Amino acid sequence: MKVWLKRVLLLAALVGLGYWGWTLFFQSPEQAIRNRLRALAQEASFGPGQGLMTHAWKATSLSAFFTTNVQVMLDVPGGQHNINGLDELNTASLLARQNLSSLRIELPDVKVVLDPGNQSATVNVTIRGQAVYPSGQRDDYLQELRLRLIKVKNDWLIHEIVTVHTLS
Amino acid sequence: MDTKLEAPQRPNGWRTALIGRHPKRTLVRIVILVGICLAMRAFVLVPIRVEGISMLPTYKDGSIHLINRLAYKLRAPQRGDVVAIRLIAGEHVMYLKRIVGLPGETVAFHDGQLYINGQPMAEPYVKLQGHWESDIGQLGPDQYFVVGDNRDTWFRGHEKGRPTRDYFVGTVLL
Numbered sequence: 096m097k098v099w100l101k102r103v104l105l106l107a108a109l110v111g112l113g114y115w116g117w118t119l120f121f122q123s124p125e126q127a128i129r130n131r132l133r134a135l136a137q138e139a140s141f142g143p144g145q146g147l148m149t150h151a152w153k154a155t156s157l158s159a160f161f162t163t164n165v166q167v168m169l170d171v172p173g174g175q176h177n178i179n180g181l182d183e184l185n186t187a188s189l190l191a192r193q194n195l196s197s198l199r200i201e202l203p204d205v206k207v208v209l210d211p212g213n214q215s216a217t218v219n220v221t222i223r224g225q226a227v228y229p230s231g232q233r234d235d236y237l238q239e240l241r242l243r244l245i246k247v248k249n250d251w252l253i254h255e256i257v258t259v260h261t262l263s
Numbered sequence: 264m265d266t267k268l269e270a271p272q273r274p275n276g277w278r279t280a281l282i283g284r285h286p287k288r289t290l291v292r293i294v295i296l297v298g299i300c301l302a303m304r305a306f307v308l309v310p311i312r313v314e315g316i317s318m319l320p321t322y323k324d325g326s327i328h329l330i331n332r333l334a335y336k337l338r339a340p341q342r343g344d345v346v347a348i349r350l351i352a353g354e355h356v357m358y359l360k361r362i363v364g365l366p367g368e369t370v371a372f373h374d375g376q377l378y379i380n381g382q383p384m385a386e387p388y389v390k391l392q393g394h395w396e397s398d399i400g401q402l403g404p405d406q407y408f409v410v411g412d413n414r415d416t417w418f419r420g421h422e423k424g425r426p427t428r429d430y431f432v433g434t435v436l437l
Contacts, residue, residue: 097286172420204353219352235314239350261350262358262409262424 124251125207128216128244131251135160136200139188143196143227154189160253162245167256171238197227216251218242219259307332309432311347311357317411317421318359320390321345322435330357334434340365340407343388347432348409357432358422361388364408370399375414391415399425407431 118126138157145153158181167178178184191198204221224236243255283289304310309330313322322328322345330347340346340362348358363377363384364370371378372395377386393414402408402425410423 100286100290172417203355204350206352219350221350221352221356223356237314237356239352241351259351260424261430262348262360262422262426 124209124213124216124246128207128218128251129205131160131244132202132205132218132220132242135253136202139198140200141192141198145192147193150192151189154192155185157188158185162247162252162254165252165254165256168258169256170258170260194228195226196229199225214246216244218244308436309347309354311359313359317413317416318345318361319411319413321361321388321412322359329436330433331436332433334436335428335431340428340431345435346409347435348426348430349432354432358409359435360409360411360423362407362409364399364402364425366402366404366406368408369401370408372397372399372414372418386412388412389414393418403427 122130135157138153138160141150141153161181161184163181165178165181165184167176167184169176176187178187201223202220203223204219206219207216208218209216218241220240220242222236222238222240224238226234226236228234239259239261241257241259242253244251245254246252309332311328311330313324313326313328316324334344342362342365344362346360346362348360350356350358363386364379369378369380371381375393375395377384389412391413393416395414395418397418399408405427406425407428408423408425411421413421
């Protein structure tokens with residue numbers, strides 16, 4: 096391999112490594128929120144064949160992503176759903192897990208706007224979901240949501256979720 | 264004195280086919296080509312894959328098309344244009360809808376027929392006719408009314424609305 100090509104590749108590798116190290120050790124609030132939401136989407140997704148205990152444990156593990164007085168206001172074609180507080184959210188999450196055989200959630204777009212002081216943020220997020228029912232029926236969902244997040248002890252917690260009607 | 268005669272070295276056929284006779288030039292060409300593709304993707308053409316049935320039969324579920332980002336740089340959106348509409352969160356997922364109402368117009372559906380300012384509007388692209396009944400109302404000075412071509416759907420479940428021009432990413436090119 097030519098020397099100049101080796102040098103270019105080495106330089107590119109060093110730049111990549113440096114960038115990766117920088118983002119790892121000096122995570123911006125925006126990046127922290129993105130990672131947090133990505134982790135939430137992973138935690139909320141589940142595959143088929145999980146037992147009741149796993150469902151119960153996973154459903155409560157979502158609590159770590161929300162404030163205790165979280166408010167969810169969803170206005171979707173199926174109807175309006177309001178959830179007040181963490182207990183109701185856990186119940187709804189467990190119910191959804193029991194009624195579905197699998198759920199896959201993706202966040203193709205996340206737009207973070209930090210408030211002055213970087214202690215709270217508004218996040219617009221596109222959610223793409225695929226739910227499979229025990230009958231084998233498959234439903235695809237696409238919804239834009241607006242989240243309010245608050246920083247509590249270095250953790251970004253979701254405090255409010257509302258539906259965004261983009262076309263309205 | 265011995266004289267050795269050697270045939271000129273011919274480059275390996277596969278190597279030549281893959282990276283050319285001048286690797287430096289090939290690398291530069293690749294960089295330029297990638298740059299052009301990225302610039303085209305960012306500023307001119309956006310490839311999309313249609314998901315869903317709301318634009319049937321014009322655009323089928325799973326079909327792939329290109330969005331022309333420059334469409335509205337020189338002209339205003341027109342009735343009948345099929346536009347990609349971005350969401351607030353970003354552009355990885357967009358709506359694909361047809362403009363049927365222009366700013367200031369009054370839009371309504373009666374028995375599936377589109378009415379603009381009280382007058383029935385011909386829509387040759389609508390092949391799947393439903394029985395929608397709704398007075399959408401008057402559009403704002405910068406609002407357009409967009410809807411899918413498939414009207415044989417549940418009215419409330421069909422995504423439609425009145426976005427402003429700044430949400431339009433472009434028109435469908437292919």
